[in-house]
Amino acid sequence: MIDIKVDPRLKSQRFRQEREADWRRLERLIGKVEKGSIADLSDEDLLAAPVLYRSALSALSVARATSLDRALIAYLETLCARAYFFVYGSRETLWGQLKGFFAGDWPAAVRGLWRETLVSAALMALGVMIAAWLVGHDPDWFYAFVPRELAGGRDPAATTEALAATLGGKDASGLTVFATFLFTHNAQVALLAFALGFALCVPTAGLVLYNGAMLGAFLALFASRGLGIELGGWLLIHGVTELFAVILAGAAGLRIGWAAAFPGERRRLDALAEAGRHAATVMGGVVVMLFLAGLLEGFGRQLITDTAARYGVAAATALMWGLYFYGPRRHG
Known part of the structure; x- marks a missing residue:
């Protein structure tokens, strides 16, 4: 063959x-x-x-x-x-992906964290109340919650006139650098609250509680000098967006920590992966919120010095975020 x-x-x-x-x-x-x-x-x-x-x-x-x-x-x-x-x-094009994120993915992810958001908000409110009560009874407690360098002269040693002067606007020059610094600082706080969620929620909860305590210390100090309303406008013009962003970052961290501690019937890695994807979507939008808060703090708050106008901006941003995340939506 x-x-x-x-x-x-x-x-x-x-x-x-x-x-x-x-x-x-x-x-x-x-x-x-x-x-x-x-x-x-x-x-x-x-x-x-x-x-x-x-x-x-x-x-x-x-x-x-x-x-x-x-x-x-x-x-x-x-x-x-x-x-x-x-x-x-x-x-999809990049524009289509961005449109899908802001129109559906981000608000849906935030609504899916409503329980964790309530817990995070409650922790911040608890921190405010504890610090306000302590500082109201003894002003020296202020330094336990607010470092002197962060206070920037807004502490119990300052006169009422000096405290009132810090609530006014600043010169427009250099506001870009100021806004960038504030955005970077706030972004670090929010990202840390998110990242610490892997440690079974405890560090995240502590950080959110401490942020609330810092706010409560300032509120008690200024209220004791008859400047509570003015401070509210000074804080809320950017604080509605900024504090809500920190609360959402804390909620994202809590979701990851809860999945790590109580994975249920799933494997722990699978539970963490699912929680991580959900939380990452929320955090993508949190960065945008912090950027907007940085602009409001670095520009809007410094240029808008009327207290009533500041409260008006704060109310408008609160309504905007409330409707965007939790308002009724059309399906299909």
Whole structure:
């Protein structure tokens, strides 16, 4: 019996000739999408794309198994990689993704954390009440909650006139740098509250409680000098957005900590992964809120010095965030 050996190059050429038409068609479809958009394809092309992709994968598998020439294998590997992103990748533009995040993903994620948000808000309120009560009975408690360098002269040693002067506006020069500093500081606080959630909620809860205590110490000090209303306007023009952002960051941290402590019937890693994805969506929006709060604190609060106008801005932002996150929505 005569053993006839077939040249591997001939086998590769024949293999390619039998299937090359489908590969070329798939290349053309991918090229259309890469140069334009998915809308450039007909319904027939859209239906054919997954079939052509699976056919190319099958051809790649056969080429590898039968040791066809390396150039063909490399071509099929590249084609299949491009086709994968074409078939399974995101087909939305960056603008579409941003629109989807702000129109649906972020507010839905925040609503999904409503229990943790209530707990985080309650912790902050508890910190305010404890510190306000302690400072109201003994002003020296102020320094236990507010470091002297952070107080910036707004402490029990200051005169009433000096405290009142700090609530006025500043010169417009240098406000950009001031706003950037405040944004960076607030972002660090919020991100820390989120990150500490992995330690079973306790550090996150403590940080939110302490932030509330700092606020309560300031409120007690200024109220004791008859400046409580003025301080409220000074704080709330940016504080509605900023404090809500910190509360949401704390809520995100609490969700992760709860999943770590009580994973339920799921594996702990699976529970943490799910909680982490949910919390990360919330935190993406929290960064935006902190940026807006930084602008309000660095510009709006410094340029708007009328107390009534400050309360008006605070009320408007509270209404805006309330409707955005928790207002009725159309479905479908």
